[in-house]
Amino acid sequence: MTGQDAVNTAKAFNDRLDFDGVVLTKLDGDTRGGAALSIKTVVNKPIKFVGTGEKMEAIDVFHPTRMSDRILGMGDVVTLVEKAQEQYNEEEARKLSKKIAQNKFDFNDFLAQLNQIKKMGNIKDLVGMIPGVGKAMKDVDIKDDAFKHIEAIIQSMTPAEREKPELINGSRRARIAKGSGQSIQEINKLMKQFEETRKMMRMMQDKGAMMKMMKNMPKMPGMK
Amino acid sequence: MFDSLSEKLDRAFKVLKGQGKITEINVAETLKEVRKALLDADVNYKVAKQFTDTVKEKALGQQVLTAISPSQLLVKITHDELTSLMGGETADIKLDSNPTIILMSGLQGSGKTTFTGKLANHLKTKRGKKPLLIAADVYRPAAINQLHVLGEQIGVEVFSDAESKDPISIAKRGIAQAKENGNTVVIIDTAGRLAVDEAMMNEIAALKKRN
Numbered sequence: 001m002t003g004q005d006a007v008n009t010a011k012a013f014n015d016r017l018d019f020d021g022v023v024l025t026k027l028d029g030d031t032r033g034g035a036a037l038s039i040k041t042v043v044n045k046p047i048k049f050v051g052t053g054e055k056m057e058a059i060d061v062f063h064p065t066r067m068s069d070r071i072l073g074m075g076d077v078v079t080l081v082e083k084a085q086e087q088y089n090e091e092e093a094r095k096l097s098k099k100i101a102q103n104k105f106d107f108n109d110f111l112a113q114l115n116q117i118k119k120m121g122n123i124k125d126l127v128g129m130i131p132g133v134g135k136a137m138k139d140v141d142i143k144d145d146a147f148k149h150i151e152a153i154i155q156s157m158t159p160a161e162r163e164k165p166e167l168i169n170g171s172r173r174a175r176i177a178k179g180s181g182q183s184i185q186e187i188n189k190l191m192k193q194f195e196e197t198r199k200m201m202r203m204m205q206d207k208g209a210m211m212k213m214m215k216n217m218p219k220m221p222g223m224k
Numbered sequence: 225m226f227d228s229l230s231e232k233l234d235r236a237f238k239v240l241k242g243q244g245k246i247t248e249i250n251v252a253e254t255l256k257e258v259r260k261a262l263l264d265a266d267v268n269y270k271v272a273k274q275f276t277d278t279v280k281e282k283a284l285g286q287q288v289l290t291a292i293s294p295s296q297l298l299v300k301i302t303h304d305e306l307t308s309l310m311g312g313e314t315a316d317i318k319l320d321s322n323p324t325i326i327l328m329s330g331l332q333g334s335g336k337t338t339f340t341g342k343l344a345n346h347l348k349t350k351r352g353k354k355p356l357l358i359a360a361d362v363y364r365p366a367a368i369n370q371l372h373v374l375g376e377q378i379g380v381e382v383f384s385d386a387e388s389k390d391p392i393s394i395a396k397r398g399i400a401q402a403k404e405n406g407n408t409v410v411i412i413d414t415a416g417r418l419a420v421d422e423a424m425m426n427e428i429a430a431l432k433k434r435n
């Protein structure tokens with residue numbers, strides 16, 4: 001359905017029912033956005049929600065300002081942060097931070113984090129909300145199953161390997177490659193990424209290091 | 225979702241890159257591209273025309289501060305006008321009645337049943353509401369089942385009566401149950417219909433009036 005059809009339909013329904021608000025569904029599809037921009041003027045009723053997928057979580061409150069931000073490539077950091085907060089669980093976060101401190105962040109945690117990101121919604125939409133990045137990434141084909149091969153690799157590890165990634169030597173890597181249907185290079189890449197993630201997480205958590213960085217920063221107004 | 229529109233607007237503003245100031249000519253040139261971008265995005269013709277006229281007026285009427293470039297100024301004005309075009313303020317859903325009754329209406333396949341589930345889930349998890357869903361699509365037996373599946377998935381109760389062919393009666397009984405059980409929101413899922421279908425539009429108008 002074209003944007004014009006959608007607007008005309010909304011108008012016809014409103015003429016008869018005098019409804020309170022509009023929901024724009026299937027905004028994840030090949031919609032060109034015209035309906036979102038015309039409905040208010042033509043029908044004089046507000047858009048209240050948008051639907052962005054088939055899942056029960058694929059609903060967003062419609063915020064005109066944030067939508068303009070996105071249309072003009074300014075990103076939508078507010079929505080991004082809100083989505084992240086929705087998935088944030090205090091208890092889990094505390095457990096995780098303890099594991100990181102003890103250098104025990106393992107592949108089970110890695111997988112759990114991936115799942116959190118997936119729950120935040122359509123990956124391409126998420127990337128589009130990061131200012132500046134949306135534009136740069138527009139031609140990159142980000143599929144919703146972008147993490148699939150990573151999941152396959154982790155799922156081919158034994159429980160012991162997931163908990164102690166140090167165990168994963170050359171012969172184990174070969175076995176995992178076979179089990180997950182991925183090349184050995186992919187396994188090596190993931191192992192390297194994992195190591196880096198681990199390192200970075202510890203660094204970020206190391207408060208001492210953070211404080212040192214802060215000290216070297218020029219004084220900011222209002223900071224003691 | 226607005227990829228193509230974003231890209232075209234971006235290109236339109238490039239016309240102004242490197243220009244020292246806003247003139248009738250460079251604004252007109254830019255806005256011609258903006259209008260094209262809007263029309264390509266399937267924006268209503270009158271809306272697009274009105275939009276660029278407003279932006280033009282504001283751009284030419286503005287004292288250009290040396291701190292911002294013409295393209296930045298035009299992006300800013302366009303941003304504000306796009307926002308107001310989409311309604312300006314966020315229009316929050318009204319939830320003050322108890323129970324609040326929400327009636328879904330629209331074409332077949334537009335996503336009413338799916339959205340009924342999504343909205344219930346949203347109101348339950350984010351707004352602390354206790355919704356009841358009412359299956360008032362009496363024309364397709366599968367529709368009732370679809371709503372039950374969604375209800376189960378999100379942990380929300382569904383009222384239905386496969387025996388009845390009367391949406392108004394179903395809705396009435398559903399709402400009575402909601403009041404009894406202390407549900408704070410009722411969402412009525414209805415059959416899809418065309419605005420030109422007189423009988424079906426009468427039905428939903430009556431549903432709205434009687435509840």
Ligand SMILES: Nc1nc2c(ncn2[C@@H]2O[C@H](COP(=O)(O)OP(=O)(O)O)[C@@H](O)[C@H]2O)c(=O)[nH]1
Nearest residue numbers: 025026051052053054332333334335336337338
């Ligand atoms: N991609 C996408 N599909 C949707 C969305 N909302 C609904 N659908 C799909 O559209 C189809 C029709 O939806 P349904 O809720 O049954 O429409 P109804 O006839 O109006 O009740 C189903 O396959 C839904 O999964 C959405 O926001 N995005």
Ligand SMILES: [Mg+2]
Nearest residue numbers: 336337361367
């Ligand atoms: Mg339906």
